Amino acid sequence: MNGIRTFHHRDGTARLVCFPHAGGGASAFLALSAALPDDIEVHAVQYPGRQDRRSEPCAEAIEDLAAQAATALAGYDDRPLFLLGHSMGALVAFETARLLRGRAAVTRLFASAARPPAADWAEPDVDALADEQIVGELRRLGGVPEPVLDDPEMIGEVLRQLRADVRALRRYRCGDDAAVAAPLTVLVGTDDPKNSVAQMRDWARHTTGEHVVETLHGGHFALTERAAEAAALLTRYIRTDIAERANGGDRANGTAPADLVREILVAGVNGRRPPLSTDLTTLEETARTKLPPDAFAYVAGTAGSGATGRANRAAFEERRLVPRMLRGAVHRDLTVRLAGQRLPAPVLLAPVAAQTVVHPQGELATARAAAEVGVPFVLSTFAAHSLEEVAEQSGRVPRWFQLYLPSDRAVAESLVRRAEAGGYTALVVTVDAAYLGFRPMELDNAYSPFLRGTGIANFTTDPAFRAGLPDGAEPAAMVRRWAEISIDPAATWDGLAWLRDVTDLPVFVKGILHPDDARLAVEHGARGLVVSNHGGRQLDGSTSALDALPAVRDAVAGRVPVLMDSGVRSGTDVAKALALGADAVLVGRPYVYGLGLSGQQGVEHVLRCLLAELDLALALTGCASPAELTPDLITDQRFRSSAAE
Template sequence: MTAKPAGPPADLVRELYLAGPDPHGFRPSTDLTTLQEAAHKVLPPSAYGYVSGDAGTGATRRANREAFDRWRIVPRMLRGITRRDLSVTLFGSRLTVPVLLAPVAAQTVVHPEGELAAVRGAADAGVPFVLSSFSSHSMEEVAAVAGEQPRWFQLYWPSEPTVAESLVRRAEASGYSALVLTVDSPSFGYRPVDLDHGYLPFLHGLGLANFTTDPAFRAGLPPDADESAVIAHWVTLSTNPALTWDGLAWLRELTNLPILLKGILHPDDARLALAQGMDGVIVSNHGGRQLDGTMATLDCLPAVRAAVGPAVPVLMDSGVRTGSDVIKALALGADAVLLGRPYQYGLALDGRSGVRHVLRCLLAELDLALTLSGCGSVRDITGDLLAPAGLLTASRGDA
């Protein structure tokens, strides 16, 4: 049975109250910050470590959360807010909410249905999604169950141009409306938990579906190639550490889809992205999974926004956990945010329903945060809504 799409945001909190305890004795917490611990109890250690693990000491992940805590919302009163509008427009398309599902690889690590369940849960909640190149189901399979919900395709640029072109052409043909080129992963980060477990899902054949179904990739294999040969072939071309800024011209000429660079932290890199014809950037440090000791994403966001100007789409991820976090990110310059680990924990706990639950909770809290901040629309969110923790600057007049 197909779940009904989410109603107006104001209905979400009411529905959460009315839902009450699950008749089967299970209902994920509405506090999304507790889901990691719950997922830990149901996942094998290697799977949990892969999803939750950080680079190095975890300093980058901790910095991502601490950055949100350094800002406080200063709500305005008596604004007469009776209706809220959470919609945003990106690349000419209206999205009903300023939240997308971040690309996460090999989702069958946490649930047998993987990306298929995640995408269905996102569609139930009215949230667009970004599919990873390293997904456990092919982009065509995912598109077939996604319905009309907007979808983007995240590209890890293979070192073999024919494979890169084939992936892009397939994404175009499957209805993906933007490309997200991740540039902060020329190699995997140093992740002690995965190293201690000796576990990387790709080396077990998970997360390779877009490659094993790709004719250009298969052309480099003998017809009788077994799984070990397929994995070895994937290892040789799955990423492209030799890629430079000049190489982006080829991708820009290849497709008319909007292209966003994901993994941008430095404002000069944001400027270079625009100079190479990119259409937007995603400020991200990969959730702390790549380089230990990196600046927090939220701390980098204002400078990136200033570098590209007000008209260029700027998104951010890494550390978003609550509706108030979304408000803070938008106030500091983001047009929308991407949500990563929390929906993976929901997927681990209850599949499609778990993803839907996570997103409904986030959107319900966002709607309330918008109301309680004195904003009728996400377009009303400006930097004036925030102050550094412990400091409220003098009023600059009524808004």
């Protein structure tokens, strides 16, 4: 049964979902709902075992209540979503916000009359207390009308619910570092006999966003007993968040990416530092010392002498951004429209194969991080987890599927059908890896994850692939078949035309550097291009992707979007690529280093840093959107040097 109740139906611009206290029901928020204005639609969670859900057993754990609420709220993403939890309900709201990651963004969390989740609430064992003792405590805290306390039947029902809820509360455990990304406003009554303002300040460690403590006149139930005062305070925060969201585009959780700078510095006051360096160019050296040698060689390795990899970085370093002044770019909108969808920012996670080489959860952790930050994820054909498993972790953020065109066309079509069924909204066909590049770091270690069975999950789970194997085939036989058919070295542009007949998904062709190839790709049905040299992993001495970008852009003359990757290490790199003609940028190695060093948290850290620096690059060049980044904001130091000579 859906546990969400609504008392006053409104077509508001925001949703406020309220979570009741121990022993309480959804009706506890009736007065607050009436006091709030029409632009805020109020809902309340009805826990099982009470009121119209009395026939259901009470939940045994806070996590169970949160799971039920998160399931019910997963579709509530059509307008800004705010969560408000009172007393025990604050813990349920907190855990619900954590579970909603990637499914429905929480704009702000309000926690009322509740100590932080990691604190010991020192709740008594209610099963060891007589009814009279519990009733005495209820009188001390307030919130239960005196006629209810005096009615044996009614108070018996309250005590049944309360005992069950406190048992769940006593079982609840939360780590000191558990946090939500949403800003957090903590409410506490001036005369609350159970909580103090000092106790509320420790909520700061449980959010990576803004943290504020506000007081209300009254005791433990000031939120519901002084509904008009509480409604005014809630309205102020909700309307401010909505206004900032409207002015700043579809910012995740109602904040601008650049606010990360303030968050980190404020957290430093409480002794917290980022999990990894915010200078993303340093992560490779950190990974070199932390990752197993085989894993590091696989991720960091480039072709031959590494000349192409160095050229990728030099191309970014030789370009300089030109700041512009007094342009009033207070609010930036990072969103872009691509492949028929509105993306939160012009950044996607590039397809990187076999990610369990660096972390046990691999692509699953990466997909969760991408969903949390709001960055689309491009899944590699050669992933260590199947595309269905990854889709389950990807939330509502757009996800694309990268395809190496197999020589067995039945397998190719099967992979495409699975991508369509799994909600992937575009295909990225990589064309620059018909043969494995000469990569000394991998060769010196004689290491390939694929030949050891890692990175072939999309094949071993594919019915068309398995149809070519005998029943009960051993893993070694699967690896051999994968090696035989996974990439078609004889593929031509006709393969792209064949793919366009197979699917209606937009197809982006990745690995384009020559203008003529760009034109051919479009002629054969490509709906987009990715300028890329495979991160320097294929042809040693190749041109850099950034150098190739302007000519490719000119060749297609705006007929299709042009993306780029290879060598991107920072938000300013993204800004330079956008200024030189990219519609969006894919980032690869930095997030994989983050994954290897700190799992999902590491990937989130890398993405938030990248977006924060991009947001600031827009602000400091006087741009309100990526579209305003134009070539006149770039200087090329190579041309300056030549002129000086």
